[in-house]
Amino acid sequence: MDKIYDLSVILPTYNEVENLPIIIHRIEEMDLNCQIVVVDDNSKDKTADAADRLNEKYGNIVVVRRPGKNGIATAVRDGLLNSQSKYVIVMDSDLQHPPEVIPRILRQLENGKDLVIASRYVRGGSAEFNVLRKTISKMATFLAHMNIQKTDNIKDPMSGFFGFRRDKVLPESIVSNGYKILLELLVATDFRNIGEVPYRFIKRKRGKSKLGMGEFLKYIKLVLRLSDYQMIKFMAVGLTGALLNLLIMNLSFGYFKQPLIFAGLLALEGSIVSNFLLNNYWTYRKRLAKSTVFRRYLKYNFMSSLGLGINISILLLLTHFGMNYMLADFIGIIGSFTTNFGGSQGVVWHL
Ligand code: GDD
Numbered sequence: 001m002d003k004i005y006d007l008s009v010i011l012p013t014y015n016e017v018e019n020l021p022i023i024i025h026r027i028e029e030m031d032l033n034c035q036i037v038v039v040d041d042n043s044k045d046k047t048a049d050a051a052d053r054l055n056e057k058y059g060n061i062v063v064v065r066r067p068g069k070n071g072i073a074t075a076v077r078d079g080l081l082n083s084q085s086k087y088v089i090v091m092d093s094d095l096q097h098p099p100e101v102i103p104r105i106l107r108q109l110e111n112g113k114d115l116v117i118a119s120r121y122v123r124g125g126s127a128e129f130n131v132l133r134k135t136i137s138k139m140a141t142f143l144a145h146m147n148i149q150k151t152d153n154i155k156d157p158m159s160g161f162f163g164f165r166r167d168k169v170l171p172e173s174i175v176s177n178g179y180k181i182l183l184e185l186l187v188a189t190d191f192r193n194i195g196e197v198p199y200r201f202i203k204r205k206r207g208k209s210k211l212g213m214g215e216f217l218k219y220i221k222l223v224l225r226l227s228d229y230q231m232i233k234f235m236a237v238g239l240t241g242a243l244l245n246l247l248i249m250n251l252s253f254g255y256f257k258q259p260l261i262f263a264g265l266l267a268l269e270g271s272i273v274s275n276f277l278l279n280n281y282w283t284y285r286k287r288l289a290k291s292t293v294f295r296r297y298l299k300y301n302f303m304s305s306l307g308l309g310i311n312i313s314i315l316l317l318l319t320h321f322g323m324n325y326m327l328a329d330f331i332g333i334i335g336s337f338t339t340n341f342g343g344s345q346g347v348v349w350h351l
């Protein structure tokens with residue numbers, strides 16, 4: 001009969017022949033009751049053959065060979081489908097994720113957590129990043145927090161290093177071909193008890209990163225899909241609001257000759273009401289829980305005025321320092337959009 005393991009460590013590999021023996025050696029040295037699942041995508045450098053040889057030595061390594069490069073996310077899925085154990089840990093095989101963090105993740109899982117994330121962004125964690133990578137990583141994290149409510153209290157939802165209880169996760173819920181498998185899992189799975197442990201993400205010493213510009217676009221698409229395209233819908237609604245505003249203005253000031261201030265306020269509130277209804281029944285139709293529609297409408301009004309205030313403040317401030325007024329207004333619009341959208345996600349329609 002097959003040996004029963006407590007833990008499966010899933011290692012996706014693509015051209016990691018130099019790193020794999022080192023990471024496997026370091027995992028084996030810790031003497032955990034674990035199996036290691038290497039999921040290789042037909043690496044040119046014969047990583048899979050190296051994994052087979054390592055298994056002859058250690059006996060607890062499963063090697064899954066896939067015909068071509070198909071992304072980390074599905075590699076993890078196939079690793080899940082080819083292993084058994086109560087707990088699972090997913091990590092990179094290039095030594096950027098130090099294997100010595102594994103026992104800390106495992107301990108928290110054994111203490112009742114459903115999901116434990118090795119995190120660069122909790123106290124004690126860090127990343128050996130250059131300024132560009134750090135900025136991209138922070139931007140990506142911000143986008144996730146902005147769009148996906150389930151990342152609310154998670155400092156590092158981009159982490160590629162985490163562990164979970166197998167019975168919480170359906171392998172079939174992993175469908176993308178990108179990098180950000182943790183995000184997908186967070187959305188698809190009802191994790192109740194999530195922990196984060198700090199670690200230092202270190203520089204790659206051997207082999208090459210497979211992350212390119214294409215991954216960033218893929219990432220944005222993933223975030224939009226996981227969030228039911230709420231940001232896009234919100235923008236579209238905003239655009240209809242602007243048009244409605246102009247229309248009301250034209251009717252009330254141009255045609256009915258109302259005072260400008262009255263026409264302006266009418267146009268403004270008209271567009272706020274219309275935006276609110278469209279967002280409530282379309283953009284956020286999947287978030288119709290809790291508070292009453294009227295309360296949400298009041299909150300939405302507050303967020304809209306805050307947005308307006310921010311737009312005007314940025315405009316005045318930047319033109320005061322000599323910036324072209326159109327450019328300053330454009331930046332102001334970005335500021336008010338962020339306020340409105342952030343407030344809608346995080347307050348008005350927050351579940
Ligand atoms: N099987 C398989 N197929 N493995 C792959 C593939 C693939 O298509 N692409 C990459 N890998 C393996 C690599 O061999 C490595 O072990 C691991 O997945 C991570 O790939 P890297 O190319 O080193 O990724 P990274 O360092 O840029 O990004 C990592 O860190 C990010 C945090 O900043 C990943 O863990 C990301 O998920 C993480 O967000």
Ligand code: MN
Nearest residue numbers: 092094096209
């Ligand atoms: Mn890496």
